[in-house]
Amino acid sequence: MSGFDVDTRTQNLRRLERDTFDLLVIGGGIVGAAIARDAATRGLATALVERGDFASGTSGKTSRLVHGGLRYLRTYKVGLVRTAVRERDVLLEQAPALVHPLPFVIPSYRDHGPSRWALRLGLLVYDFLSKGKALPRRVWLRPDETTEREPRLEVGGLEGSGIYYDAWTDDARLVLAVVKEAASKGATIANYTEVTELHRTAGRVDGAHVVDRLTGTAFRVKARGVVNATGVWLDRLRSPPTSPTIRPTKGIHIFLPRAKVGNRNALALTARRDGRIIFVLPWGDLTLVGTTDTDFHGNPDVVLPDAHDVEYLLEAVNEAFPEAEVTPTDVVSAYAGLRPLARKGHEDVPESEVSREHTLFQDDDGLISIVGGKLTTARAMAEAVVNRIPSSDGKQSPALTTRVLPLGPKVHPLDELTALGFDGATARRLQHRFTPEELKRHLETSSATRPIVNGLAAVWIEVELAVREEMAVTLSDVLVRRLGLFYEAPDQGSEVAPKVAVRMAEVLAWDAGRTDREVREYRELVASHRRFRGDGG
Numbered sequence: 001m002s003g004f005d006v007d008t009r010t011q012n013l014r015r016l017e018r019d020t021f022d023l024l025v026i027g028g029g030i031v032g033a034a035i036a037r038d039a040a041t042r043g044l045a046t047a048l049v050e051r052g053d054f055a056s057g058t059s060g061k062t063s064r065l066v067h068g069g070l071r072y073l074r075t076y077k078v079g080l081v082r083t084a085v086r087e088r089d090v091l092l093e094q095a096p097a098l099v100h101p102l103p104f105v106i107p108s109y110r111d112h113g114p115s116r117w118a119l120r121l122g123l124l125v126y127d128f129l130s131k132g133k134a135l136p137r138r139v140w141l142r143p144d145e146t147t148e149r150e151p152r153l154e155v156g157g158l159e160g161s162g163i164y165y166d167a168w169t170d171d172a173r174l175v176l177a178v179v180k181e182a183a184s185k186g187a188t189i190a191n192y193t194e195v196t197e198l199h200r201t202a203g204r205v206d207g208a209h210v211v212d213r214l215t216g217t218a219f220r221v222k223a224r225g226v227v228n229a230t231g232v233w234l235d236r237l238r239s240p241p242t243s244p245t246i247r248p249t250k251g252i253h254i255f256l257p258r259a260k261v262g263n264r265n266a267l268a269l270t271a272r273r274d275g276r277i278i279f280v281l282p283w284g285d286l287t288l289v290g291t292t293d294t295d296f297h298g299n300p301d302v303v304l305p306d307a308h309d310v311e312y313l314l315e316a317v318n319e320a321f322p323e324a325e326v327t328p329t330d331v332v333s334a335y336a337g338l339r340p341l342a343r344k345g346h347e348d349v350p351e352s353e354v355s356r357e358h359t360l361f362q363d364d365d366g367l368i369s370i371v372g373g374k375l376t377t378a379r380a381m382a383e384a385v386v387n388r389i390p391s392s393d394g395k396q397s398p399a400l401t402t403r404v405l406p407l408g409p410k411v412h413p414l415d416e417l418t419a420l421g422f423d424g425a426t427a428r429r430l431q432h433r434f435t436p437e438e439l440k441r442h443l444e445t446s447s448a449t450r451p452i453v454n455g456l457a458a459v460w461i462e463v464e465l466a467v468r469e470e471m472a473v474t475l476s477d478v479l480v481r482r483l484g485l486f487y488e489a490p491d492q493g494s495e496v497a498p499k500v501a502v503r504m505a506e507v508l509a510w511d512a513g514r515t516d517r518e519v520r521e522y523r524e525l526v527a528s529h530r531r532f533r534g535d536g537g
C-alpha cells in the first residue's frame, strides 16, 4: 500500500469530521489497531484515532516476543497459554516478514529456578498446547550439551536445559503493519489525534470530540459505536467515574552489546533475587534484556527506566553470564512501558501474578472498553470486540476473517534486494520491512542505499519510506519506531538527528524553527532515557 503519509492523514482528518462511522476506535496500540483491522475487514465503516504515534504507548515498549507465555503454566493459566500459543502460530503463518521463530534455552539449576522435572513437564504441556505444530518440538540438553550451546553460561549447579521455541517481532513495526492493513481495508486513520471527551446523545455514546495535536484544530467525530482501546489511559474516558479499571505495572528493558554479555541464543533465566523469569534475547549485535514488573503509581505519560530497574537486570545478566560484568555504562539504550492489567480481583496479589487475560467492559452509555491481554493475543481480542458491534443495518457483523489473512510484506529472496544495490546486512534488514516494489519507488532519492549511522544496517531510503508510506510525522516517529535507531545506535541517534530532521523537513515542508524543535525534543527524549546512568551521558 503506497501513500500512507501526511497528506493521507490530512484527508483522513477531513473524513473524520465529515462522515459518520459504524465504529470509532480510540487508541493506536496493538489492540486498537487490531480492532480497526478486524472491523474494516468485516466491512464496517471504521475510524481509528491515536493521540501520539502508533505504538507510542505500551505496544512499542515490549519484550518483542510473540509467545505463549511458558511462565503462566506455573500458575496453571492454561487457557491464556493455549490462546496465546494459537495466536503465535497464526502470526508465524500469516506474517512471516514480521514474526520469526526463536529457539530459547531455559537452564535448570540445583539451587534456584525450576527443577529439572518441573521444567520438562512444563515444556511437554507447552508443546501439547501448540496444536498447529508451527514450530519445532522441545529438546532436553545435558549440562555439557548446554554449555556447548552457551559456552559463557554459569555452570555451577547446572542440571541441564530445555530448548523450546517461541517467536520474536519488532513490536512497533508489527503495530504499524496492522494499522496499514486496517487502512488498506478502508479504515480512516489518523495519528496525533486525541479524543478529549466522548460525545453522548440521550445518554448514549455516539462519537467523540477530538483535537489534531499537530495544528490544535478541534472537531467532532460521529460514530454508532465507540471502543476505548487506550491501554493504561482507559479510565480517562470511561464515565461515570468508576473505581480504577487498571492496575498498571512497569516493565523496563535494556540493550547491551552482545559481545559483552556473551549469549549466543535467546534464554529464559530465573533471577536469583526473586525467582522471576528474565529474557535475554539476541538482537543483531545487541542483547535485549527484560523485564521488571513493579506496581506503578505515577503519571502514565512519563514512564522512564530508573537506576534500580537497570541494576536489577544487570544483576541477573551477571549471575547467568559471570564473565559479562556489565555495568550501567555498558547499556546502549533502555526503555520502560506500563502493562494495562485489569485490577478487578487482583488487588492483593504480587505484580507478576496479576492476570494477563483481557477483560471487556460495556458501560451503560454503550462505550466498550478493552484492557489486558498481550501483543500476541490482540487479534483474538479484536475479534471478541467486533463480535459485539452491529453493522449499520443493525445486524451482527459477519464472521471474522483475519485469522487467515496475510499481514505485512511478502518475504522476497535476498538477491532481489541486493540487486537493488543494498549490501547483505541491509538486505536482511529490509527483507523484514519492505517489498522490492516499495523500495524501487524511492531508490532515486539521495543516498538511498547508504547507511545512516556507520556500522549499522539502517539506510536513508527508510527515512523516505517512513515519511511517505508510514505516516511518520515527527523525528521520534522515524528514529524510535520506524527505524529503531533510538534503541540500536551507540548514541541513540542523537548525532544523526539533525541530518534526519533536515531530510524530513524537505519532504514535510518544515521551516527552520520546526526542524530545530524536532531535534531538540528528540535529544531531550534520549537524555531522559539515559538519566539512570547518573553521569549525564
Ligand SMILES: Cc1cc2nc3c(=O)[nH]c(=O)nc-3n(C[C@H](O)[C@H](O)[C@H](O)COP(=O)(O)OP(=O)(O)OC[C@H]3O[C@@H](n4cnc5c(N)ncnc54)[C@H](O)[C@@H]3O)c2cc1C
Binding pocket: 026, 027, 028, 029, 030, 031, 032, 049, 050, 051, 052, 053, 054, 055, 056, 057, 058, 059, 060, 061, 062, 063, 064, 065, 066, 067, 193, 194, 195, 196, 229, 230, 231, 232, 233, 249, 250, 251, 252, 291, 337, 338, 339, 340, 371, 372, 373, 374, 375, 376, 377
Ligand atoms: C514491559 C512489557 C513487556 C511486554 N512484553 C510483551 C511481549 O513480549 N509479548 C506480548 O505478547 N506482550 C507483551 N506485553 C504486553 C503488551 O505489550 C500489551 O498487552 C499491549 O501492548 C497493550 O496494547 P494496548 O493497545 O492495549 O495499549 P497501548 O499500546 O498503550 O495503546 C493504547 C494507545 O491509546 C492511545 N491513547 C490514550 N489515550 C488516548 C486518547 N484520549 N485519544 C487517542 N488515543 C489515546 C495511547 O497513546 C496508546 O498509543 C508487554 C508489556 C510490557 C509493559
